[in-house]
Amino acid sequence: MTDRVTDEEVEETYRRLDREAEAGGYHLNPDTEFVKELVRGLLANERRYGYPSCPCRLSLGEKEADADIVCPCDYRDPDLAEYGACYCTLYVTGKVVAGEQKICRVPERRPPGGPTKSTAKRPAPLSGSLPYPVHRCRVCGYLCARDEPPEICPICRAKKERFERFL
Amino acid sequence: MDPIHVDGKKKGRIMLYALSTCGWCAKTKDLLNSLGVEYDYLFVDQLPKDEMEKVYTEIVHRYNPMGSFPTLVINGKAIVGYQEDEIREALV
Numbered sequence: 219m220t221d222r223v224t225d226e227e228v229e230e231t232y233r234r235l236d237r238e239a240e241a242g243g244y245h246l247n248p249d250t251e252f253v254k255e256l257v258r259g260l261l262a263n264e265r266r267y268g269y270p271s272c273p274c275r276l277s278l279g280e281k282e283a284d285a286d287i288v289c290p291c292d293y294r295d296p297d298l299a300e301y302g303a304c305y306c307t308l309y310v311t312g313k314v315v316a317g318e319q320k321i322c323r324v325p326e327r328r329p330p331g332g333p334t335k336s337t338a339k340r341p342a343p344l345s346g347s348l349p350y351p352v353h354r355c356r357v358c359g360y361l362c363a364r365d366e367p368p369e370i371c372p373i374c375r376a377k378k379e380r381f382e383r384f385l
Numbered sequence: 386m387d388p389i390h391v392d393g394k395k396k397g398r399i400m401l402y403a404l405s406t407c408g409w410c411a412k413t414k415d416l417l418n419s420l421g422v423e424y425d426y427l428f429v430d431q432l433p434k435d436e437m438e439k440v441y442t443e444i445v446h447r448y449n450p451m452g453s454f455p456t457l458v459i460n461g462k463a464i465v466g467y468q469e470d471e472i473r474e475a476l477v
Binding site for chain 1: 404405406407408409410411429430434437441445450451452453454466467468
């Protein structure tokens with residue numbers, strides 16, 4: 219199924235992800251060959267499901283159920299902070315790039331089958347006193363105070379639907 | 386869909402649950418190939434949905450509560466993730 223993805227597409231997507239990562243303060247894994255295999259998996263998932271879900275996780279093929287594992291996933295930043303790499307190791311920290319930290323196995327922090335609705339949606343604790351609502355990017359934590367979240371997160375490129383109401 | 390069989394040295398019952406898109410699953414498969422052991426593997430993401438759910442539930446209940454991949458089952462004992470040393474130790 220993955221053989222429909224061409225080398226050119228992989229190369230092009232790899233270059234785009236690298237450019238966007240560096241512009242946003244992130245880094246791709248310096249093991250380029252391995253990363254290109256992950257990119258091939260992302261593109262295969264995009265063809266299959268319509269969204270690039272994590273190549274190392276099982277997708278259900280339902281956008282809402284898989285929302286937290288669309289790359290970059292909701293777990294990337296906590297994993298980078300704790301392990302120096304995200305779950306599939308597409309993204310790594312500057313320390314890993316500099317050779318100061320080695321990538322070890324990153325344990326799965328996603329609950330089996332995905333987050334339940336109760337943990338995914340938490341109620342806004344404040345109301346009334348703010349002139350604008352505050353939206354939070356679930357991927358990188360970027361906050362913006364305006365009526366609507368941005369179409370694409372300026373920091374991590376996650377799409378609008380990955381934002382949640384924060385305040 | 387039946388698991389795909391790979392011939393090799395008999396080291397017991399070896400079953401690899403993997404995803405066709407996953408780099409760490411590919412590394413695990415490469416390692417098994419290089420060790421030349423007989424094993425079966427299944428790309429769980431390529432199963433029809435009802436079968437996928439059945440297999441996934443079995444993996445979670447019997448071998449790996451986190452439901453992550455690769456899950457390698459060697460004679461009933463699961464090794465979760467690409468654990469080169471553990472896999473070599475179990476098979477050499």
